[in-house]
Amino acid sequence: MTYVITDACVDRTDRTCLDHCPVDCIRPGERMLYIDPDACIDCGACEQVCPQDAIFFAAELPQDRQVFLQVNAEFHEGVRQRGDHPHVAALPRRN
Template sequence: MTYVIAEPCVDVLDKACIEECPVDCIYEGERMLYIHPDECVDCGACEPVCPVEAIFYEDDVPDEWDAYVAANVDFFDELGSPGGAAKVGQKPFDPPFIKELPPMNEE
């Protein structure tokens, strides 16, 4: 089990969670952030600092956002497991599900 970032993060990219993560497992795509399922140590440090409440323990993701569990995994199909987000920086891609979403969370 791991933490998952869901819909409230799409087009927000606040990054407070990145600063809080002790293992550097939160990666940045083009439209949202993703938690690497193999690198996350389930500490939960990221969850309370998320200003849009987009981070959930995998079993607690609301049903309407179930597709984000797969999207978080799919992001790493292309990226692999680089062993830390800081050294790879923002990646210019997202899984197809995220790419196809209309613009979101704009004020």
Template sequence: MAYVITSPCQNEKAGECIEVCPVDCIEEGEAMFYIDPNICIDCGACQTVCPAEAIYMEDEVPEEENEYIQLNRKFFEKVDI
């Protein structure tokens, strides 16, 4: 299970999460950052430094933010092509 970046990150993009990620699984998109679920090691470093409080463990994503689980996955499907 990976961490997921949700809507509070949109147009925020503070970037502290990228700086602390030990496996470089966070990428910058056009409007927000995304976490690659295939690389994330579930360390939680990104969650603790996020000033927007936009990062959740996948099974703790608020119901109204569930679409971001797929958005994070789809972002990396496009990158791999």
């Protein structure tokens, strides 16, 4: 299993979670951060510190955010590309 970052992080890149991950498996795109599901050890530290409540245990993802399981995984499959996952890049800007 893994934890998953969702759209509540988009355009809110304070990066608080980065400093709390013990295995350094959270990586930044341009508009949000993404968790590497193969490296995440399910400790839950990131979920507890996220000010946007953007992070969920995969098994507890709300129905309307299920797509972000795939988005986080696919970002790391293409991690050498710059920018964001296409699903995130297409979301409307938030101020």
